[in-house]
Amino acid sequence: MTEPTVDRESRLWRAIVWTLRMSVAALCVGNAAATLSFGSKVHSLLASPTDVHGLGWTDASASLVDMVAGWSLIAAAVLVLFRPCWPVLVPVVLWELALALATTWLGGDAGSEVSLLGHMARMAAPIGLMLIDPWPKNLGLSSRRVEAAIWLLRIGIAATFIGHGYESLQLKPSFVDLLLNSSRNILSWRMTQDTAECILYVIGIIDVSVGILILGFRWRTIAFYMAFWGLVTAFSRWTAVGWSGLGTIYPKLLIRTAHAGVPLAVGLYWCLAVRARRYALSDNSVAADGEPDPTEPDPPEPNPAQADPSRIEK
C-alpha cells in the first residue's frame, strides 16, 4: 500500500518547514561566525596536547579545520534556505555534535558536563528538517516519518530545556550575569545577585518542568511557551551586552534561534493536528460538542496528509 504524500502547499505545513529552515540557517551562520571569529571547541580539542586529553594537532592544522568548517557552514546556510538536503544537513548535525562532545571532553566551563543536552535542540532541528522536508522530492512524506521527526524535535527541545534548567538550578554564573546585566540595560534596575539567583532558581524549575511536560503531553501552550522562552534567552545575550555589543554577540544569538524554532515547529504541527482532527470529525459527520481538546493526553499522531484531505495526491 502506498503511503499518502503530504500536501506541501498547506500554509501551516509550510510554516513548520520554513521555521526549521530559518532556524537551521541561523544556526549555521551563528556557528560559522563563532568559528571563524573566535575559534571552536573542536579546534581546542584538536590542538590541545595529548597529556591533557587533546589530539595533539598543530595549531595550524586545527585552524584549517575551523576555517573549512566555518565556510562550509556559510554555504550550508544558503543551501538550507533554497533546498535543504541530507548531504548538507548531516555535516551540520555532525559539527554540532562534535562541538558538544569537545566541550564535555575538554571541560573547563561551568555546565560543560551537560553540554550534550544543551546542544540537542540544535542537532534535532537539522535532523527534523531532513525528515519532514525530504530530498529528493520524489521520496514522498509518510506519516511515520513525520511522527518520527516531531518526536525527535520534542526530545531535542526537552533535552535542551532540561540541560539549561539543570544549569540554572546550579546557579551558573554566566546565567546570573545575563539576568543582572539585562535588568540593568533594559529596566535600568540594579538587581542584586541574591535576587538574580532566586529568579534563576525559579527559571530552572520551570525549564525542567516544561522539558518533561513536552515529552508527556501534546500541549500547544507548552510548545509556544518554550518557543517564546527560547527566543527570550537567545536575545538575553544581546540585552546583557547592550546595543553596542551586538557585533561580538550575534553568533550566540543566532545559534540559539533553534531553541525557539524547534518548539515553534512542534507547536505549529500540533495546531495542524487539531485542524486535521476537526476536518476528520466534520467529514465523518460526527456530532462534535465543541472544540477538540488539544490538551488531551496522547491521541494517536495524526497523519499530516489529513490536514487537508482534498489536497492529498492520489
Add this chain to the structure above:
Amino acid sequence: MRIARLAPARFRQSQSVQQSMPVQPIAKRVIAGTAFLLFVLGALNPAFLRAQTTPESKTTPKAEASLEGTQPAQWRLIWKDKPATQATISWTTAKHGRQHRVHLSEGDDGKAKIVKCQRNGQFTKDDGEPELYFHHTRLTGLKPSTKYRVVLESDKNRSQEMYFITAPTDRRSFQLLFGGDSRSGRKQRKQMNRMMGSMLNEQPSILALVHGGDYVANGDNLNQFSAWMSDHELTTTKGGRLLPILPARGNHDISGLYNEVFDFPDGDLNYYATTVSPLMRMVTLNTNISLAGDQADWLDAELAHSRPKYRWLLTQYHRPAYPAVKAPGGAKISWVPLFEKYNVDMVCEADGHAIKRTVPIRNDRVDPTGVVYIGEGGLGVGQRKPKADRWYLQSPGMSGQGHHLQLLSFDEEKLVYRVILLGGKVFDKYVMHARGKKSNVRRARAKVLGTAAGN
C-alpha cells in the same frame, strides 16, 4: 584601611613598541558515526600516535620532589592581602603525620622560632589517586623587606633551609613576574619554572609571581595538581629563595582543590587585593563566578579606595576582556567600565595561550589615557596563533606566540613591561609613565597618535 577581603559568609563553601536519551535510530547512527569519525581522525594524527608511545602520556604525571612519608615536599609561598607582614608557607606530605611546623628565623643570623601549622588536611581525591596531605602555616607579624629563613618540619622530617623576602613598605623600585596557563606541556612548564628561578636569582628585586590561572587541565584531578606543585618547586633558586605566588583561579581550576592548594577557606570566592608596595596594588579577580554581581560591587569599592592611594593600580584575572584568540569574556561588560572609571594602569589576562599587549583602550577605542591589557598565558601550555587583525592588537599594540612570562618593573615614574620568552629573549617591551602628570599624558598621546598616523 585596606579593604581586601575574602568571601562573604553566605557563599562559604610608552611607549616603545617592539613588534608586532531516547533517540531515533537515525540519531543513534549519527552519534555513533561521529564518534567513530573523531576517533579515526585522532588516531590517524601522527602527533597522537607518537604520544601513545611516550611514557608521559600513558602514565599519571609523577611528582618532581619525593613525596614519601612525612617528608615535606611541594613547598609554596602564598601572598594574599598584606605581603609586607604576612605570608602563608605551605607544603605537602604523603602521610598525615602528627606534628607540622615551621622553623622561622629573621635575617641570616636570627634565632629560630617555631610556628605551628594552622591548617592541615587531606587533599580531596578521587578513587585511584594517592592520599596526599596539605599543611598551611600562616606567618603574621613579619617585618617588611626582610629576609626570613624557613625550615619545614613534619614529624621530625625536615626540608632544606630556604628563605623568602617580605614585600616593602617604602617606595623602592621592584619587579613582579606575571604569567598564566601552566596546565599542559609539562616539559615546557618545568623549563619556565627553572627560568623563573634563574631570574629570581639574578634579579633580587623580583618580589613575586602573579599567576593568572589554569594551573592544571582538570582542576579536580589531584595527580595533576600534585605534579604542578612539584614543578613549582623549580622556581626556588639554588640558594633557596622562594618565589611567592599571587594566585588567580582559571576556568580549568574547578573544584575545591584550588582552595586546598592555595589556602583559601572552603567555598571562598577567590577575589582579593594585595598591597605589593606603597607604590602598587594588585587586584585579583575570579572569572569563574558571577562577574556582574557582588564581585563587581566589591571591585567598584576596591578601586575607588585604592586609586588615590597607589601610584600603580593593576588587576589580574583569567578570561580576557580583550582576547587575542577567543571571544571576549564577561569582564568586558562587567569590569572594563570600572577599570576605565578608576583609571587602572594595566590589566593582566590569561586563557588565550598567546602573547598580547593591546593599545590603550577607553570606550572601546584607542585612547592614550586608556587601559592596557596584557598577557594571555604561556607558562607551558601549547601556543595558539593570535588573531592579529583585531583592532586592539594593531600597532602600538602587539601579538605573538611562544612560551613566555611578563616581567613588570615598577618605580615612582614608570612601569617597564617586558615579555621574556623561554630562553630569555625579550619579545616585547613597553614603557608606561605614571598617570596624573600632564607631561606624561601628552607624551603618551603623542606616542599613540604618532604610531597610528605612521600606520
